[in-house]
Amino acid sequence: MSRIKEKFNQLKSKKETALISYIMTGYPSEKATLSAVRGLIQGGADIIELGFPFSDPIADGPTIQMASTESLNNGTKIDNFFSIVKKIRKESNIPLVLMTYTNILYNQTYLKFISRAKQAGIDGLILPDMSIEESNEYVKAAKKIGMDTIFLVSPNTEKDRLEQIIKSTSGFLYMVAVFGTTGVQTKIHKYTLDALKNTKIAAKGKIPVGVGFGVSTEKDVQKYVSSGADAVIVGSANIKIIENTPANKIQTRIAIFTKKLKNKTR
Amino acid sequence: MKIGIPKNGRFGEFGGKYIPETLAPAIEELEKNYLKIRNDKNFKKELGRLLIDYAGRPTPIYFARNLTKTIGGAKIYLKREDLLHGGAHKINNTLGQALLAKRMGKKRIIAETGAGQHGVATAMACASLGLKAEIYMGYVDTLRQKQNVFRMELLGAKVHAVKSGSMTLKDAINEAMRDWITNVDSTYYLLGSAVGPHPYPLMVRDFQKVIGIEIKKQMKKIPSVVIACVGGGSNAIGTFYPLIDTNAKIIGIEAGGKGVKTKLHSAPLTAGKKGVLHGMMTYLMQDEDGQISETHSISAGLDYPGVGPEHAYLKDKNRVEYKAVTDDEAINAFLILTRTEGIIPALESAHAIAHAIKISKKMKKTESIVVTLSGRGDKDIDIVKEYLAKNVKNKRKV
Numbered sequence: 017m018s019r020i021k022e023k024f025n026q027l028k029s030k031k032e033t034a035l036i037s038y039i040m041t042g043y044p045s046e047k048a049t050l051s052a053v054r055g056l057i058q059g060g061a062d063i064i065e066l067g068f069p070f071s072d073p074i075a076d077g078p079t080i081q082m083a084s085t086e087s088l089n090n091g092t093k094i095d096n097f098f099s100i101v102k103k104i105r106k107e108s109n110i111p112l113v114l115m116t117y118t119n120i121l122y123n124q125t126y127l128k129f130i131s132r133a134k135q136a137g138i139d140g141l142i143l144p145d146m147s148i149e150e151s152n153e154y155v156k157a158a159k160k161i162g163m164d165t166i167f168l169v170s171p172n173t174e175k176d177r178l179e180q181i182i183k184s185t186s187g188f189l190y191m192v193a194v195f196g197t198t199g200v201q202t203k204i205h206k207y208t209l210d211a212l213k214n215t216k217i218a219a220k221g222k223i224p225v226g227v228g229f230g231v232s233t234e235k236d237v238q239k240y241v242s243s244g245a246d247a248v249i250v251g252s253a254n255i256k257i258i259e260n261t262p263a264n265k266i267q268t269r270i271a272i273f274t275k276k277l278k279n280k281t282r
Numbered sequence: 283m284k285i286g287i288p289k290n291g292r293f294g295e296f297g298g299k300y301i302p303e304t305l306a307p308a309i310e311e312l313e314k315n316y317l318k319i320r321n322d323k324n325f326k327k328e329l330g331r332l333l334i335d336y337a338g339r340p341t342p343i344y345f346a347r348n349l350t351k352t353i354g355g356a357k358i359y360l361k362r363e364d365l366l367h368g369g370a371h372k373i374n375n376t377l378g379q380a381l382l383a384k385r386m387g388k389k390r391i392i393a394e395t396g397a398g399q400h401g402v403a404t405a406m407a408c409a410s411l412g413l414k415a416e417i418y419m420g421y422v423d424t425l426r427q428k429q430n431v432f433r434m435e436l437l438g439a440k441v442h443a444v445k446s447g448s449m450t451l452k453d454a455i456n457e458a459m460r461d462w463i464t465n466v467d468s469t470y471y472l473l474g475s476a477v478g479p480h481p482y483p484l485m486v487r488d489f490q491k492v493i494g495i496e497i498k499k500q501m502k503k504i505p506s507v508v509i510a511c512v513g514g515g516s517n518a519i520g521t522f523y524p525l526i527d528t529n530a531k532i533i534g535i536e537a538g539g540k541g542v543k544t545k546l547h548s549a550p551l552t553a554g555k556k557g558v559l560h561g562m563m564t565y566l567m568q569d570e571d572g573q574i575s576e577t578h579s580i581s582a583g584l585d586y587p588g589v590g591p592e593h594a595y596l597k598d599k600n601r602v603e604y605k606a607v608t609d610d611e612a613i614n615a616f617l618i619l620t621r622t623e624g625i626i627p628a629l630e631s632a633h634a635i636a637h638a639i640k641i642s643k644k645m646k647k648t649e650s651i652v653v654t655l656s657g658r659g660d661k662d663i664d665i666v667k668e669y670l671a672k673n674v675k676n677k678r679k680v
C-alpha cells in the first residue's frame with residue numbers, strides 16, 4: 017500500500033481530516049526548505065507537498081510565482097531536489113508529494129523521471145497542467161513504478177469528466193477551490209462547497225478528496241472539514257510565513273502555524 | 283500530404299491540450315463552437331466582408347524588380363501583408379476570433395502581445411465589433427515597443443505590463459492564461475499565433491491561410507520557393523498550408539539572434555528540444571532540467587521559446603525546411619529592402635527577406651521566390667537606429 021493511502025486509512029480510523037502542507041523547494045534556500053519540512057512535521061502535517069519550481073507556472077498566483085522565480089535564481093536543480101527528498105527520507109516516513117509542471121517530467125521522459133522520484137522517496141505527483149486527455153503515457157509509467165497520480169478537478173468539471181479523472185487518480189483527488197490561481201483567498205464561495213459535495217459523491221468513498229487553492233486560515237480549515245473534505249491543502253500561506261521569517265526561526269513559526277491548523281482537523 | 287483537422291488535437295505527435303482543469307470546459311466550448319462555425323456560410327460571409335472592407339484584403343503580390351536586379355538570380359516576389367490595416371497579418375486572425383467570440387456571447391476579450399502588433403490588431407478588431415479588450419504585454423516589451431502600447435490605449439484597450447519571469451511574450455501568455463483561469467466564464471482568450479492548446483493552432487491557421495490561398499491565385503505558376511518568418515508561426519502556417527501539396531520548396535525562418543551556437547536566439551526548431559509549454563507539446567528552448575530558456579531576438583515578435591505544433595510536425599515530416607537568420611543578417615536585409623524598393627519591413631519579416639537574398643543568388647533567373655512580408659517596419663525604426671549607432675560596420679555594407 018502506498019504511504020499516502022496508508023495515511024488516509026489511519027486518519028479515517030481516527031476520524032481526522034488530513035492536513036497537507038505545501039512549500040516551495042529551494043525557497044529561499046535549501047536549508048530553509050529542510051527547516052520548514054521539520055516545522056511541518058513537528059506541527060503535525062499529515063502529508064507534505066514539495067513544489068519544484070518551473071519557469072512558467074501558469075496555475076500559480078503571485079506568491080508561489082515569486083517563490084519559484086527566487087528558487088530558480090538560487091540555482092535549484094532537479095538533482096538538488098532529489099537530494100533534499102533523500103535527506104527528508106532519512107528523518108521521516110511522512111508521505112511526500114511532488115508538485116511541478118509537465119515539462120519537468122517530459123524532459124527526462126515520464127518513466128525515467130518517475131523512477132528517479134520514487135527512488136528518492138516521493139510518493140505521489142501533482143501536475144496542474146496535465147489534462148486527462150494527455151495523461152495516458154504518464155499514468156501508465158506511474159502505475160508501473162507505483163507512484164500515485166494526483167489529478168486536479170475544478171468547480172466547473174462536469175460529472176462525466178469527473179468520473180473519468182477519478183479513474184486515473186490515486187492517492188487523493190485534488191479539488192481546486194476557486195476559479196483562479198493559487199493564493200490567499202478571502203472568502204469561501206458557495207459554489208466551492210457545492211462542488212465539494214458533488215465531487216465527494218462522484219468519488220464514492222473510493223478516493224479521498226482534498227481541497228486546495230486559497231486555504232489559509234484556521235477558519236478555512238474548519239469550514240472545509242465540516243463540509244466533508246478528506247483533506248485540506250495549505251500552500252501560499254506557508255510561503256508567506258517563510259517569506260517574512262528569518263532563517264533561524266522558520267522551523268518554529270511553521271510548526272506553530274501548522275499545529276493551529278492541524279487542531280481544526282481533529 | 284493532407285493535414286486538415288488534427289486528430290485528437292494533434293499534428294502527428296505534436297500539439298494536444300496540456301491545460302489546467304479549470305480551462306477544460308472553456309476549451310471544449312471553444313472547440314465545439316469553432317468547429318460548428320468553421321463551415322457556417324454566414325460566418326464566412328461576414329468575416330469575408332470585414333477582411334475586404336475593413337482590413338484591406340486581398341493584399342497585392344509585388345514583384346520586387348529592384349531587389350531582384352540588385353541580388354541577381356531568382357525573381358523575388360513579396361506578399362504584402364504589411365499593407366493590411368494595422369500594418370501586419372495579425373488582423374486576419376483577430377477579426378476571425380473576435381467575430382467568433384461575439385457569436386459565443388463573450389464580451390470581454392483578453393490577449394497577449396510581444397511586439398504589440400497582435401495587441402493592436404486585437405484592439406482594432408474589438409473596437410470595430412464593440413468588445414472590451416485587455417492586453418497582456420511583457421514589461422520589457424512595453425519599453426521597446428512604446429508606440430504600440432499607446433496605440434492600443436488609444437484604441438480603447440487596457441494594457442497590463444507583465445513583470446513576472448523574463449517579462450516578455452512567454453510571460454504575457456502565462457499571465458493571460460491566469461486571467462482566463464480566473465474569469466473563465468465571461469472571457470474569451472484571443473491567442474495571437476498558431477500556438478497554445480488545441481483548437482488554437484488549427485483556428486489561427488484557418489484564419490491565416492488566406493495568405494497562401496491568395497498567393498496561389500496571384501502567381502501564374504506555383505513559385506519555386508516560398509519563405510516566411512516563424513515566431514509562433516501564424517504568418518508562416520498561413521502562407522505554407524495552402525502550398526503544402528504543391529511542389530514548391532517551403533522554408534520557415536526562425537530568429538537566430540546572435541547565432542544559434544550562442545544561447546541568445548529564438549530558434550526552437552533549429553536548436554530546441556521537444557517539450558510541453560502553453561498547452562502544447564512542441565519544440566522548445568529549454569535547459570537540461572526542462573526550464574524554459576530566456577530567448578533573444580532583435581525582433582520582439584520572434585522572441586518566443588516555442589513554436590506552433592504544426593510547424594514541429596512539418597519539420598519532422600521533412601516537408602518544410604527551417605533555418606535561422608541572425609540579428610545582423612535581418613538588419614542588413616531591412617536596410618537593403620528599404621533602399622532598393624522603398625518598403626520598410628518589420629524586423630520579423632526582414633528575417634525572411636534575408637534568407638531570400640541568401641538563396642536567390644544561387645537560383646536561376648527563371649525561378650521564383652515568394653516572401654511573405656508579414657508586417658511593416660515603422661514600429662521598429664527606433665530599434666534599427668539604436669542598432670546602427672552601435673554597429674558602424676553594418677552601416678558601411680549598404
Ligand SMILES: Cc1ncc(COP(=O)(O)O)c(C=O)c1O
Binds near residue numbers: 400475512628630656
Ligand atoms: C510583423 C510580424 N511578423 C511576424 C510575427 C511573428 O508571429 P507569427 O510567427 O505568429 O507570424 C509578428 C509577431 O508579433 C509580427 O508582428
